[in-house]
Amino acid sequence: MGQKEKEMNVEVCLHFDGGCVLHTAMTEAMDNSGLEDTRRRIRNICILAHVDHGKTTLADHLIAAGGAGLLHPKQAGKLRFLDYRDDEQLRAITMKSSSIALNYQGHVINLIDSPGHVDFCSEVSTAARLSDGALVLVDVCEGVHIQTHAVLRQAWIEKVTPCLVFNKIDRLITELKMSPAEAYTRLQGILVQVNNIINTFRSEKYLSDVDSILGVADNASGAEDNVDTEFRSSQESSHVEEDEKDAFAPDRGNVVFACALDGWGFRINHFASLYAAKLGASEAALQRALWGDYYYIPKTKKIVGKKASGGKLKPMFVQFVLEPLWQVYDAGMQGSSGQEMLSKIIKSMNLSIPARDLQHKDPKVVLQAVMSRWLPIANAIFSMVCDVLPDPINAQADRVLRFFPDENVNENLQAEVLMALAKTKQAVKTCDNDPKAPCVAFVSKMFAIPIDLLPQKGPNGELLPDIREELSSLGDVGHRECFLAFARVFSGVLFAGQRIWVLSPLHDPTKGEHDRKHMQEGIVQGLYMMMGRGLEPKQSVSAGNLVAIRGLGQFILKTATLATTPYCWPFQSMTFQAAPIMRVALEPSDPADLGALTRGLRLLNRADPFVEVSLSATGEHVIAAAGEVHLERCIKDLKERFAKVDLEVSAPLVAFKETIEMEKTGSLDTAKASEMIEKTTANGRCIIRVHVSKLPSALTKVLEESGDLLQRILHERGIEHDEDHRLFMEGKPQDPVGALRSRLVAAAQIDLAEDNMRKISRKSDIESQKWVNSLERIWSLGPRHVGPNILLTPSKVADNDTIKPSEQSSAERVFIKGIPRVSGRLGMCNMTTTDVEQSNALLIEAESLESSIIAGFQLTTAAGPLCEEPMWGLAFTIEAVLLATPKGMQNDDFMRTSDNGPTPTVDQYGPFSGQVMTTVKEACRAAMLAKSPRLVEAMYFCEVSTPTEFLGQMYGVLGKRRARVLKEEMREGTDMFTVHAYMPVAESFGLAYELRRKTSGAASPQLVLSHWEEIPLDPFFVPRTEEELEEFGDGSSVPQNTARKLIDAVRRRKGLPVEEKVVQHATKQRTLARKV
Ligand SMILES: Nc1nc2c(ncn2[C@@H]2O[C@H](COP(=O)(O)OP(=O)(O)OP(=O)(O)O)[C@@H](O)[C@H]2O)c(=O)[nH]1
């Protein structure tokens, strides 16, 4: 039925020219005054794709066409204009995103080229944040790869409208030798794949929307139920409508077919208009029929569907689009024998091609000359960008929700504050370019350029004062480099010389100018339009444009929100696909250069959006990068630009985590005294008992993923009064705290069924209930107060039974109860402040020791007992009892031991709070060691493509590196295999190099940080059971297992003691029988 309808529509259009409008025409190009609104002619776009799919090559052609003579068309595709760093040219990969302003038929197109290598994925985030549209490239020969997924997700998260570019179509003809029909099937396959990816994002969003609505419904009273249901069903239906449309459809004009290398590309509308007159059909009808299962019957001059075609005809896309392309390529590749055919084609297309090019010996040059004149790629791309991608006004109306997600404003605030906040938000939403509107800009990264490259002249050609002097007067470090902010103005107008607030992500706009801690005032020293490496000075830049800002280097570390009013929410932070995991320690070759290195590191930290610079506990300078290529670039920059000294670089420091085995210790039972570890402080006044158990893994995951949100809920702005806050948050339609709460509860429940599959379900039910109940007792999270470990307050059972404080009078012994602060903030329990009898000194002291217990917990979770790495997924229950007199001592003895009488805080063992802290730490460590500790390692998701003949070698390399292969797939139509595997980060160093060497450069991997995984080996294994003893003997000859080796390596690196067998009297084995 559906098919039939489609056929009929097409026919109607064919015969009656039914005026179907398929392009999204440029709307509302005029403003009220009748003048054209310049903002309507701006497009901010980025190019996104997997590595090597041809982004920079495509950018070259766009620059050649719209860059006002910056690049000669002959150089396009060869120069890679935006890869202006020497290492980018050398390695032929892009390492940073860079922007250029182009012109096309009165439109300003700000183009950002981004890197495809996963190490530089942060640059994709910065590019997407500033763009409204994205060109997503797919190499049709390689197909969809992991970074294609990643960039589509990034575009989706940032609410950037994507368009699709099928690139490298020439490879289907020349390399894969496909027929047009085969090529069509392949293109269709990729299109389906890409659309499916977007559909999964849609359904994820749909599910999470429904979840949050259901969450509210659960909380809401019965009376509100009906309203909710109605709301829900209306939401659902709108989603369904949206879902029915594919994100990319050639007939809707958002797909370009291209070959960036040869400089050609087209949308199907080009062929629709070409054939309209010839076939006597309307352009609109042809546009629909040129993609999909439509067939042209020459006799009847009708377009029909598959059934009516009789199975003999070729789809119209094959017949009318691909076949002519193939003909040109066939003729071109034949050299002189194809000349005649080529001339015919050229004539029929009415092209003028210089004879010099046509007679060139290299058929590639001839093909390029013909194709790039017939179907210029820049026209196809630019027209798509202008037709389909939104201008800043439309885009910002949509994207404002991403920038300022529904902030929970306390309605009790003053009306002026609320007005000011709403005004700023409205200005961003409408992309208000009135100079009187509040100016708001977002800086997505800082970048450094050598000072010599800064323009010497101002916007009006006037000579500028020497910037070096200006910088040194500002105290800017490193006068060789100048820091510019890569930004976009979202509302108002930014002027050179303007004073502006630099708001940090923690800024609380409801406090206005009083929130001095999170805002600084800077002066915009200079504004530049970016032209790749070059900069063009500007006097002012209005809303909707990209800009480089000079003068804010000292205020901004990596990103910031700029605003002329303090009543502006800081923009939501960007999301990054990976984390900086590759760490190395650095030191200058000459110790005297330490100062230069520290300065250089500071500059590097500012200039690179992703690198993390830190000082380790042992005093080493450590930098963390996303991967090997990123690290190499950072070190090169340090050596050559920022520090200018020789460096010694350590072997990679791999991060590990520590946990305990799940099997035996998933229970939260603190009642068993045998499972508790007891320690007493040195002065004997505080007894600490610790129980540790492993968190259900889903709970660990939620805690890890919600780090930012937890940070905000637990430690940030405007949440002064817990109870008020909870009441305020509840009942909000998008209640992040409520959502997190339900996620935590759900995680505590579902997981046990999976983790303890072998246990009886009834028991696991009880267990899971225990976990859910325990969520009401969260005292603290660690390490650094937001990590994936939980400190629980002692349960009621413990309170009454285990420690039995009632045996003695409460004046002698006080139980430290702890306050479940985290649970309180999350709204898991009511925070009732206990009425402490202030007169009781011991009770007051007990209360003051709570912070020491938390500090002890933070210390332990930051550095575990195996190799001082952070702990992961553990729940500690700490019971502490404070005694009036030290354990085992009479009151009189105690009095005698301290000279100044019974002063409880300071004694001969040092401050009491410190003693409690260390005892807690020791007890926690001991508890963990007693429960089968395990090492946790980071895993990469690894994708390798290799030709069949090198499959064996590739598996050899993967096997040696403990990789776990997930799937292998033959890529259709090629002899290439794609293998997906998990690989420990610790084993991944030099993988790309080794693979390339073993496969003569045919295989190269892409590594993306995936998850943390427990190594299922006991690092302290000694044979115990009969079978083990039989197999391994007494264990002395058992080689150390991987876990132990990794632990020892980390300990050695950190200078911690390592148990090693040292051969003391090694003698060379001699053959006794000697020849004399
Ligand atoms: N055959 C063919 N090769 C192409 C085409 N487009 C680009 N290439 C080649 O693909 C390689 C990579 O091109 P780039 O433009 O550097 O790719 P990229 O996507 O910018 O790569 P990264 O920035 O490193 O992610 C170069 O060798 C190009 O010559 C094409 O249409 N056909």
Ligand SMILES: [Mg+2]
């Ligand atoms: Mg590139």
